[in-house]
Amino acid sequence: MSKRLPPLNALRVFDAAARHLSFTRAAEELFVTQAAVSHQIKSLEDFLGLKLFRRRNRSLLLTEEGQSYFLDIKEIFSQLTEATRKLQARSAKGALTVSLLPSFAIHWLVPRLSSFNSAYPGIDVRIQAVDRQEDKLADDVDVAIFYGRGNWPGLRVEKLYAEYLLPVCSPLLLTGEKPLKTPEDLAKHTLLHDASRRDWQTYTRQLGLNHINVQQGPIFSHSAMVLQAAIHGQGVALANNVMAQSEIEADVLFARLMMFWSVKMLFIWFVMTVRQNWVK
Numbered sequence: 406m407s408k409r410l411p412p413l414n415a416l417r418v419f420d421a422a423a424r425h426l427s428f429t430r431a432a433e434e435l436f437v438t439q440a441a442v443s444h445q446i447k448s449l450e451d452f453l454g455l456k457l458f459r460r461r462n463r464s465l466l467l468t469e470e471g472q473s474y475f476l477d478i479k480e481i482f483s484q485l486t487e488a489t490r491k492l493q494a495r496s497a498k499g500a501l502t503v504s505l506l507p508s509f510a511i512h513w514l515v516p517r518l519s520s521f522n523s524a525y526p527g528i529d530v531r532i533q534a535v536d537r538q539e540d541k542l543a544d545d546v547d548v549a550i551f552y553g554r555g556n557w558p559g560l561r562v563e564k565l566y567a568e569y570l571l572p573v574c575s576p577l578l579l580t581g582e583k584p585l586k587t588p589e590d591l592a593k594h595t596l597l598h599d600a601s602r603r604d605w606q607t608y609t610r611q612l613g614l615n616h617i618n619v620q621q622g623p624i625f626s627h628s629a630m631v632l633q634a635a636i637h638g639q640g641v642a643l644a645n646n647v648m649a650q651s652e653i654e655a656d657v658l659f660a661r662l663m664m665f666w667s668v669k670m671l672f673i674w675f676v677m678t679v680r681q682n683w684v685k
Contacts, residue, residue, distance in 0.1 A: 411452045418445035419457065420482055423475040426465045491545075499528045504543065505550040507534040508628045512648040514550070542676070549676045563675045569646040570608050571667035573658040575638040585641070588612055588666045595640030596622035597631050604643040611668045632658070 421431035421442075428442045435442070450457055457471035467475060505514060510532055518530060538551055542560065555562045572591065579585055583593040596605055596619060605619040622640055625631045632649060635642035636657050644658070646667065652658040 411449055415445045415449040415452070416478055417482075418442050419449055420475070420478050422446060422458070422465075423467055423471065423478075426467070428465065499525075500531060500547075501528050502531040502533055502545060502547045503549065504533045504535055504546040506538065506552075507536070508648060509550055510534050511629060512651065516651060547677065551674045551676050553674065555674050557676065561677050565675050566647050569667040570604055570643045571646060571660055572608075572641050573632075573644040573649055573653065573660045574635055574641045576656065576659045577638045578641070579659060588614055589616070591641060592617045597634050597640040597642040598622055598624045599628050599631050600624060600626050608643055608668050612666070 418431060418435065418437075418441075421434050422428055425431050425434070428439050428446070432439045432442045446457065453474075455470050456468050457474065459466050459468050503514065514532065521528075521530065533546060538553075541557070542549055550565070551557070551562075552568065555564065572588075574585070574594075578594070584590055585594065591614065596617075598605060602619065602624065605617075609615070609617050609619055623634070625634065628645075628648065631642045632644060632652060634640060635644075636652065644653075644660070649658055649660070653660045
C-alpha cells in the first residue's frame with residue numbers, strides 16, 4: 406500500500422502560517438490571497454483528519470497537534486533549503502571536494518594548487534582534511550587521496566606514488582662529531598618520532614638494524630613537527646619521500662646519501678567512486 410503525502414504547496418502554506426500565526430501575513434509572504442491560504446490549510450486539515458489551528462479571541466494559535474507537526478515540517482524545510490543551496494553552489498561553479506590526511510594536504514596538495522587552478526579555473530577546489538582515513542568516500546566528497554594497497558570495493562583508484570621511508574636530517578648534523586655514512590651510524594643519533602613510533606620500528610626491522618634502540622628520542626603528535634625538528638638539527642627523522650620532497654629539494658633536509666637506505670612501504674592512491682570521471 407503506497408503512503409500518501411500531503412501536497413507540498415499546502416505544507417508551504419502551513420509553514421508560513423505557523424511561523425507568523427497569521428493567515429494574512431502568510432498570504433503576504435507567499436504572494437497569494439488570504440482566502441487561498443485558508444483553502445490550503447483547510448485541505449491540509451482534511452487530509453490529516455485533525456485541526457492544526459484554533460482561534461482565541463482575535464488570535465490564531467496552533468493546536469497541540471499543529472505545534473508538533475510544525476516543528477517537524479520546519480526541520481524538513483530547513484533540510485530542503487540546505488540541500489538546494491548545496492546543489493546550486495555546485496552547479497554555479499564546478500566544485501571538487503578532496504579528502505585527505507592533513508600532512509599530505511600541507512606537504513603535497515597545497516603547494517600544487519596554483520598550477521591546478523591555472524589549468525582548471527572553472528573548478529573550485531575544496532580541501533577536506535581528515536584525521537583518519539575511512540577507506541570509503543563520504544557523501545560530500547568527490548575524490549580522495551588514500552594510503553594503502555588500492556583494494557577498496559566500489560572505488561576507482563589510480564596510483565600516484567610509491568611511498569618510501571628514508572632518514573632525513575639537517576645538513577648541519579652531518580658536520581658534527583658523529584658521522585652518518587651508513588645506516589648503522591643511526592645508532593649514534595637521536596631518533597625523532599611521531600606519536601605512533603611505528604615508522605622507526607618498521608624501518609630498522611626491514612634493514613636488519615637490530616642494534617638500534619628505536620625507543621629513544623622525542624615524540625611529536627604530528628608528522629609536520631617531526632620534519633621541523635629534523636630541519637632544526639634536533640635529530641634524524643624518517644620521512645615519506647613525497648611529504649618531504651620540497652624540503653629535500655630546498656636542501657633544508659639532507660637525504661641524497663640516505664636515498665639508498667630507503668624502505669618501500671605502501672602506495673598513495675587517487676580515489677574516486679566508479680561513477681566519477683574527474684581529471685587528475
